[in-house]
Amino acid sequence: MEKAELLKQRIGIIGGGQLGKMMILEAKKMGFYVIILDPTPHCPASSIADEHIIAPFDDEEGIRELARRSDLLTYEFEHIGVSILKDLKEEGYQIYPSPESLEIIQNKYDQKKVLKKNQIPVPEFIQISNLDDIRAGAEKFSYPLMLKSCTGGYDGKGNYLIKDEEEIEKAYKQLGEGKVPLMAEAFVPFKKEISVIVVRGLDGEIEVYPVGENLHKDNILIETKVPAQISAQVEKRAMELAHRVIDIFAGVGIFCIEMFVSDNDRVLVNEIAPRPHNSGHYSIEGSITSQFENHIRAITSLPLGSTSLVKPTVMRNLLGEAGATGEAKVEGIIETLSLKNTKVHIYGKKVSKAQRKMGHLTTVANNIEGAAKEALKASELIRIKS
Structure with missing residues (x-):
């Protein structure tokens, strides 16, 4: 494809949730035309997509229609039917990351077998x-x-x-x-949970983001701090594993590798996500090039952007409060935005449910302690209720 034609590609995204929305926000900055497939008429990405095919994620004809209207396909989550994607690839459609990678990764047992076979340390x-x-x-x-x-x-x-x-x-x-x-x-008696976001272009170019330190509650990500407070040895090992994993899967686009750090500083790979990841949201404000922009660059054959950290950054998720399911209402936005180093992202989901990811906030500061303190304060000011 001629260089002048790269930005004229039509990108099809399976999924119109917050990840799809954030992909589109970056794609539109570069002038791409974007089509989504999602069964929800007013999903987060629907308000900014150029076209929206309303169909279930397992609707083969809907996915075929998305492929016909697009020059390439990607996806915002991995729990989709892989057989239709494999058929489309055989027919010549471009799909990134590849259906073969997705097929392995979406089954955690198969994923672990491939990692172990390639001598990647896993539980x-x-x-x-x-x-x-x-x-x-x-x-x-x-x-x-x-x-x-x-x-x-x-x-x-x-x-x-x-x-x-x-x-x-x-x-x-x-x-x-x-x-x-x-x-x-x-069970791994870990002392830290970390993740590494890594991106690979169609030409094999690889860029790796700084290691993030993750805090979970009830198995839901609450906070990501970057840079992670880990030893130089652990950081080096995590970065090496990220390079090896994306090579194993011949990945194109963003991959997230979640890892455990054990008491003896051993690093084990927990799970892989072949897409932009919640723990990489910090990169919108915290990195020179966000994970979403680099994903779009990678799948459209554009040069990858720098993954360098601008300043220490903390991201905290905004979850729906416990109680009845109903229309989402955001409270405390003015107070939260009065904190000068904090940015708020509200996804636009119409319905709030307990523990549902409704948005996130990011705080950038001169040091990780200051960022963490302001991010915590911000998260206590803003509430999403039904």
Whole structure:
């Protein structure tokens, strides 16, 4: 493709949530035409997309229509039907990251097998078919034992931490009693959870973002601090693993590699997301080039932008408050924006639910302590209720 034609490409995005919206915001700065597919008429990305195909994520004809209208396809989450994407690729459509990478990553057991085969350090794991397999896993790894759905889980959904033998049957029942594929992992007594956002272009160019330090509550990401407060040795190991992982999957676009840091400073890969990630939201204000801009650059054959950190940055998620599900109402926005170093992102979801990701805020400061202090204060000022 001629250089002059690069910016005329039509980008199709499967998914119109907040990740799709933030991709579009960057794509429009560069002049791209963007089409989304999402079953929700007023999804976050619908107000800024050039076109919106309203169809379920498993609607093959809808996805084919998106492909026909686009020059290339990408996606904002991994729980989509991979078979239609593989068919489309065989027919000559451009899809990034590749359906082959997605097929492996969206099954956590297959993902771990590929990582282990390539000598990437991961927690010990086994496949689970029945209750006896869970008991065997407990015998092998001891308690606590992490039971996981191999497909479909997010924000801790599809996970169950089994603390003793009495919880085995309850865990097995809660995760579908074998109706969905399961795996068990040895619990890692980690001292930190970290993640690395890495981007790879079509020409193989790779850029890696600084290591982020993540705080979770109830398996939902609450806060990301960048740079992570880790040793130089851990930082070097995490960056090396990010390079190796994206090479293994021949990834194009943004990938997030979530990792554990154990007590002895060993770094283990937990999970991979082949898309922009919640822990990379800080990059909108905190990096020279955000993860969303670099994702668009990568999949459209544009040169990658610098991933350097502008200043220490803290991102905190804004979750729907506990209570009845209903129309979203934002309170405290004026007070929050009175904090001069803080930016607020409201996703535009019409309905607020308890623990639903409704937005995030980012604070940039001269040091990580100052950023964390202001970000915490900001998160206490703003509320999203129904």
